[in-house]
Amino acid sequence: MTSTKKNTERLIKKYPNRRLYDTQTSSYITLADVKQLVLGNENFTVIDAKSDVDLTRSILLQIILEEEANGEPMFSSSALTQIIRYYGHAMQGMMGSYLEKNIQVFIDIQNKLTENSKGLVEDKPFSPEMWTQFMTVQGPMMQGMMSNYIEQSKSLFIQMQDQMQSQAKNVFVGVFPFNPAAGVNPTEDK
Numbered sequence: 001m002t003s004t005k006k007n008t009e010r011l012i013k014k015y016p017n018r019r020l021y022d023t024q025t026s027s028y029i030t031l032a033d034v035k036q037l038v039l040g041n042e043n044f045t046v047i048d049a050k051s052d053v054d055l056t057r058s059i060l061l062q063i064i065l066e067e068e069a070n071g072e073p074m075f076s077s078s079a080l081t082q083i084i085r086y087y088g089h090a091m092q093g094m095m096g097s098y099l100e101k102n103i104q105v106f107i108d109i110q111n112k113l114t115e116n117s118k119g120l121v122e123d124k125p126f127s128p129e130m131w132t133q134f135m136t137v138q139g140p141m142m143q144g145m146m147s148n149y150i151e152q153s154k155s156l157f158i159q160m161q162d163q164m165q166s167q168a169k170n171v172f173v174g175v176f177p178f179n180p181a182a183g184v185n186p187t188e189d190k
Contacts, residue, residue: 008043009043009044009045010022010023010024010037010042010043010044010045011023011024011044011045011047012029012034012044012045012046012047012059013046013047013048013049014046014047014048014049014055014059015049016049016050020033020034020046020059021049031059031062031063031066034046034059034063035063038060038063044056046058046059083095083099094160098157102153105149106146109149
């Protein structure tokens with residue numbers, strides 16, 4: 001992390017009593033306030049006040065947990081179950097990267113739609129209310145676009161898995177004197 005980035009980041013300290021202290025405003029804040037920082041695109045870091053351990057991810061996960069518990073959840077139980085199954089799995093790093101790239105593509109699509117819509121409403125970007133109206137009218141079309149994108153993404157992921165399996169087979173064929181695919185058992189006498 002560069003020193004200029006550290007200077008522009010807001011520092012929030014978490015104390016043992018679980019209270020969050022915003023060093024920029026010199027006041028205690030809540031998780032709802034941290035959520036507003038996220039929504040406002042503010043850069044911040046949350047650290048443990050005693051140990052200086054970075055707790056930013058933990059706080060962000062708490063916000064997600066509260067959002068999932070209140071209102072309409074974004075993740076189904078099935079999706080959460082699948083995500084949990086990838087922890088400790090050999091593909092964990094790849095899955096994290098895959099999800100992150102897919103979220104970025106979704107953000108890029110939204111930004112492009114926002115950019116293309118600026119001329120429609122007095123050169124103003126879409127507000128959350130306008131997005132709600134837009135999605136009410138265009139929801140089925142957007143669902144179709146996202147379904148196509150997901151299918152393409154799924155195909156790419158399957159291709160990537162196939163390539164990895166092929167590479168692994170090539171490595172093992174060169175190392176071991178038998179070919180398990182051919183049904184040859186190295187313990188049998190010829």
